[in-house]
Amino acid sequence: MSTAAATAGERTGRAKPSTMAQALGRALRDSMAEDPTVHVLGEDVGTLGGVFRVTDGLAKEFGDERCTDTPLAEAGILGAAVGMAMYGLRPVVEMQFDAFAYPAFEQLVSHVAKMRNRTGGAMPLPITVRVPYGGGIGGVEHHSDSSEAYYMATPGLHVVMPATVDDAYGLLRESIASDDPVVFLEPKRLYWSKADWSPDAPAPVEPIGRAVVRRPGRSATLITYGPSLPVCLEAAEAATAEGWDLEVIDLRSLVPFDDETVAASVRRTGRAVVVHESSGFGGPGGEIAARVTERCFHHLEAPVLRVAGFDIPYPPPMQERHHLPGVDRVLDAVARLQWEAES
């Protein structure tokens, strides 16, 4: 870590830089310490501390009845969590990798998402499903899926994606405290991103469902979340050379969706690009573009564009850089926003 950042840390009263993985672990720890009904369960979350070490130390501190290594069975893990929540516990489930969560899909869709509704509000399920998700870490197949479109298409679930270290802590705390089920998508390739964040002074974060303007700008809006936020911020910096002053919105959750923040921004800028790494066809970008168009049509100077992963199964690691939307692809879309010049 650079001296400059360390100095910045001291200046803001934040002790030392932390990674997103550490902030997530701290959020779990603090939630468990505050609320004895919070239980962590999943594969390898105990002795090993999780394959990404997010749950490191929890079993030691709280015992393996509260941080439990389960049999290797995702439907069983989530199904058991349903029963635990029915009896008043607050389970936090770890799905080891995005594509490993699919066996639990039925439990998620048929029970976790619907229990409040099925029982007329009598039995909400406060379950948090943590999913290390997305690509960019050189994983082999089934280790890099972006599954948010499946989850956001399921009423009853909140779908939350942190992109910063502050949000990793704050949003996970909020998710665990929520009486509704939350699918908490942790961008794997940001696990080791650092910020001058300290558990001693966690900054308050906006609640789930509020988008945040990460970079104000006037000439177009980049709408993004999770792993694509750093890409968009970098693109916005690079675009200044071309005279573009880009606003960058971090959605932070797809459900609930913050129409107000997004629409207000696009009405100001008149142009929008949605950026995410999951496939474009049937992906979140289509929904977002439609919502923006419905609300901002008369303010738009150009069609809402999407920059997304290709409509292919997640590619092998040596090819993934061609699939993942990078700065150049975002800049290319921004250039295409010169709609009136083309027509």
Next chain:
Amino acid sequence: MTVQELPGAAAYRPTPPPAWKPLTDPAPLLPDPEPFRVLGTDAAAEADPELLLRLYAELVRGRRYNAQATALTKQGRLAVYPSSTGQEACEIAAALVLEDRDWLFPSYRDTLAAVARGLDPVEALTLLRGDRHTGYDPREHRIAPLCTPLATQLPHAVGLAHAARLKGDDVVALAMVGDGGTSEGDFHEALNFAAVWRAPVVFLVQNNGFAISVPLAKQTAAPSLAHKAVGYGMPGRLVDGNDAAAVHQVLSEAVARARRGEGPTLVEAVTYRMDAHTNADDATRYRGDSEVETWRAHDPIRLLERELTGRGLLDEGGMRTVREEAERMAEGLREQMNADPVLDPMDLFSHVYEEQTGQLREQAARLQVELDAEHGPHDRDGAEEGR
């Protein structure tokens, strides 16, 4: 390249792994080859007469309930009804072996178990009537919502029982599933979790011969469904599912075992579905009359009646009293089911999330405009008063 061609292959000698020793002797876990029976044996003489009479009354009431509910489907008052006629012994025993603090996890066919546990007969039918998904508060009755996806309620039972034990509560969960459900992945995962966690759960498989139309022989190659328990490290028990006293005894033992902290049990009750899968199904396409008649001779109510009358515990007058009581129950059910439920369409948006999202608020407003246009703006107030 063959193995022989591998460099250094000649020098390679595999090291044998340490000798495998199973942790448990499987013999005590194995079910008996024949289903356990009480009625018609010497064991029946030991059975508590009061219990037998209670089982009898509940069985008769249950059968009447099934008949009434099926009739209501024909009158269009009930969207669908999966009858448990022929399986009443399993349904009733499942309800009666539990203490108030225990939990029942029924499948969609187990309305009778829920009613025998004390659930209002009409509330138990809300799912099948189609006015609400679950018409009762599961916590109030300790009955999980009737579950339509197969076997998915089993891991819930495990999780709940596990949580109760973690909290130090003396609670047992009894989860019900059919023979078809044992082929589902959730069945396997639930049994495995329960055994590893030694969760206080009892799994009751009602083997009624068919999963809609598919017979057991096409469902499993296991010697019995109870045998599946051994692989998980829990005892499997095989019981005559039409012998109410036997099912009650086996389940009582399993519940007691779970309560003592000795872990889960898998009970297979061999029974028969006398009616079709639901009122919408034609059972003559997949089974013959003679098979049904064979099982009719082994009817759970007749078995119990024979036992009770043979031992002088029940006479014609007693039977009439029980039948009359069942008839009154059916009458009440019919009457209540003939009243149109008052529903508030705005409830569609009330229980999706704790707090409505902006999107749901917008959609609720749109529906309200449609409702006002359809019925006039006063209808909403009327609906609220009727709730």
